[in-house]
Amino acid sequence: MTKKRLLILDCNSLLNRAFYALPDLTTPEGIHTNAIYGFMNMLLKMKEEIKPDYIAATFDKKAPTFRHNEYKDYKAGRKKMPSELSEQFPIVKELLGYLAINIFEIDGFEADDLIGTLSVFAEKEGIESYIVTGDKDALQLATDNVKVVITKKGITEKDIYDKESFIKEFEVTPKEFIDVKGLMGDSSDNIPGVPGIGKKTAFKLIREYKSIEKVLENIDNLRGKKLKENLIEYREQAIFSKKLATIMCNVPIEIDIEDIKSKEDYDLDKVRELFMKLQFKSLINKIDKSNGNKDGKELKEKINNIKIDSLDELKKLKDKITDESNKNNLFIYFQISNQNIFSKKTIENMYFNYESKIYEVPYSKFLQEDKVKFIEILKSIFENKHVSKISYDTKNLYTILNKAGIGFKNLLFDIKLGAYLINPVRKEYEIYSLCQEYLFKNIDKDDENINIEECYMLPKLYEIFDKKIKEYDMEYLLHKVEEPLANILAMMETEGFKVHRDKLLQLEEKFKKEIESTKKYIYSLSEEEFNINSPKQLGKILFEKLDLPVIKRTKTGYSTNAEVLDKLKDKHPIINKITYYRQLTKIYSTYIEGIKAVIDEDGKIHSNFNQTVTATGRLSSTEPNLQNIPIKYELGREIRKIFIPNEKDSVILSADYSQIELRVLAHIGDDKNLIDAFNEHDDIHTKTASEVFKVPLGEVTSLMRSNAKAVNFGIVYGIGDFSLSQDLNISRKEAKQYIDAYFDRYPNVKQYIDDIINKAKEDGYVETIFKRRRYLPEVKASNKIVRAAGERLAMNTPIQGSAADIIKLAMIKVYNKLKEEKLKSTIILQVHDELILNVYKNELEKVENIVKNEMEKVLDLKVLLEIDMHVGENWYETK
DSSP: OOOOEEEEEEHHHHHHHHHHHSOOOBOTTOOBOHHHHHHHHHHHHHHHHHOOSEEEEEOOOSSOOHHHHHOTTTTTTOOOOOHHHHTTHHHHHHHHHHTTOEEEOOTTSOHHHHHHHHHHHHHHTTOEEEEEESOGGGGGGOOSSEEEEEEETTTTEEEEEOHHHHHHHHSSOHHHHHHHHHHHOBTTTTBOOOTTOOHHHHHHHHHHHSSHHHHHHTGGGOOOHHHHHHHHHTHHHHHHHHHHHSOOSOOOOOOOTTTTBOOSSSOHHHHHHHHHHTTOHHHHHHHHHHTTOHHHHHHHHHOOEEEOOSHHHHHHHHHHHHOTTOOOOEEEEEEEESTTOGGGOEEEEEEEEETTEEEEEOHHHHHHHOHHHHHHHHHHHHTOTTSOEEESSHHHHHHHHHHTTOOOOOEEEEHHHHHHHHOTTOSOOOHHHHIIIIIOOOOOTTOTTHHHHHHHHHHHHHHHHHHHHHHTTOHHIIIIIIHHHHHHHHHHHHHOEEEOHHHHHHHHHHHHHHHHHHHHHHHHHHTSOOOTTOHHHHHHIIIIISOOOOOOEETTEEOOSHHHHHHHTTTOHHHHHHHHHHHHHHHIIIIIIHHHHHOOTTSEEOOEEESSSOTTSOOEEESSOOSOOOOSSHHHHGGGGGEEOSSTTEEEEEEEESSHHHHHHHHHHTOHHHHHHHHTTOOHHHHHHHHHHTOOGGGOOHHHHHHHHHHHHHHHTTOOHHHHHHHHTOOHHHHHHHHHHHHHHSHHHHHHHHHHHHHHHHHSEEEOTTOOEEEOGGGGOSSHHHHHHHHHHHHHHHHHHHHHHHHHHHHHHHHHHHHHTTOSOEEEEEETTEEEEEEEGGGHHHHHHHHHHHHHTSSOOSSOOOEEEEEESSTGGGO
């Protein structure tokens, strides 16, 4: 008959082990979770492997134990538990409660004593025990029926000992191991032992004499004068150390075998809810899998799914939705295919959630069967201003509908944008993931009906996100900035940016020649040919053949990363050429080959614009990424020459905000000197140079202005004296003088920085002018590097985020004004602080006036907003 099993958890040890083994993990609210995650992962794994009939969790109490009372220096010198770890203990106890796992802790005794008592109790009851711990002290408890599971290398690997395996490895019994510790002591517990006796000697003595008492009886037979002297002098300390190291196995606690039974009917919903709050997605999947995915089954039973098989059925649904007596919201979800190629981008299936029923509309099928009739029906739904629509990822929906000539009216809420604003640092915003975090429901992402299930969950997500958006005071940001912008981005994707194919091919040849020429020059400097792209081969050339100083080593040899090359740039001319070569090849593959691959059938690039990628609110683009074309080298800048007007009678207009982040800093920092400098149209960098270097404006040199520019923009990004000294190649002392002089001139900027960091620490987040929020748990980190990075984000996010909000609002105002004036000219690209428009020549003057007026008067700030505007026959000429 198989013995029943008891799983005993040494919770303090396991939490401590997990905390130091795993990287710092935090929720957006700043709750540290790495110890909890490691502990729970290990617990679920042990439950799966051991399949215990009983489980007990033990904890240390803060009160002194009997050992402290007998020896005041017991465990003295131990570091205080970090707050990031201690704050995780109550959450683990909460989880253990939900899992119906009994907790044992008692004043005056350590968890080890409780573990010993539990294991002896179990053995008497004929139950096999598994003690899971990271502390080898528990090895003394190993018997034929008590197995000690020692976690090692973090939390994933482990060794398991019973009496036999322990004797085989250490050649002493588990009980004799106590005597070993008594002789050698234990620095972690501050058990003194006998001076001069280490691990090797202690094991040797106990293997021979079996106990400390027998060793002391045989001192005369021992070799080594000093060893004998120490044993004689510290004999009582040795006996006392053995007593301290001995785990008590008769702690006065009541153990009810029924109370420690492993229960399958624990509070699964509460566990899942807390896991979701802590963002333990993988653990949610584990507990759901072990419980037969209860959520998935319940969800399938609830859903009333209706497949629309004909356009007549769709028309009936349309009539119901557009009946003005019906006031229900229409929830829209869809499945896109060929997302990266505009001409092929389409919707496979569209899902309507209406009156708690899910209607599946085969979009691509109906489009092929009777395009005219199908579009007519959809227009009746989407262009109906009386139907309140709640959608997910409306920008992509707009793009598809634009292609079909369908408008969209009365958007009530975009769930993806709402989720993004509530937590802008998520990696993704998939519905199943949002359901896990906010609804505590687990949808199987591999389920063939996932789209139906996700559409079913939209009303519940809308209810939560709408409430949070109002709570966070983000209604203006969502409904007046992000949602209207989605429509404009869809229009920009539809319009596209024309590419001059011949110029692209010419530039391709130019790049190839320059890459080849640079490669040959590098070979001439190294006096041999090698693979420049191979870090191993390059390392040998630089650090062995050319004998340059080694900056950093890797497991496979020398590091040749950008940071290393930057430190070597003055050591040999080959360094700058290698850096140049790397830039060229990267630009070539990303932008020459990359652009060639995505030119669509109409000769245009239709970039995908993303609203939910950056934490600061800035837009990003993909296929291709037109936001980050490198402009350090002329060849990089020349890529802009291939982007031309969409029509022959058009030009490209670029409107770029002038120093918008510094202007935002002046506004939110409320610094009079900085505000005056901008409002008096001073060159801010020259003005700052004059103040920092204490020279008249007319005597500011180009170097002074350049250094002042670095200070101005460095302050925005929280630069310190060390980084500034590196950037300007000056001493750290001189860099500090620059920064101090800046703050002397602009004292309110310094006050803003101090205030915003304190606010981030107090509230856990910072906000932009438009209430865009970003949580920053990093500002409370005990790790200085992490905390400093969090403080930099705290001071920069409101500035960069506000600048992003301003350009977005400007896009909306410019777009709306162009439509109001019934102009054909339109926005085709946005790059950070710059708008790019395709402008018809006969509308140029009117468009210039609109752009200047709408961009510069977009918001009433304490400083004037100014733009630099240029026109050209291609994008390059506008710069």
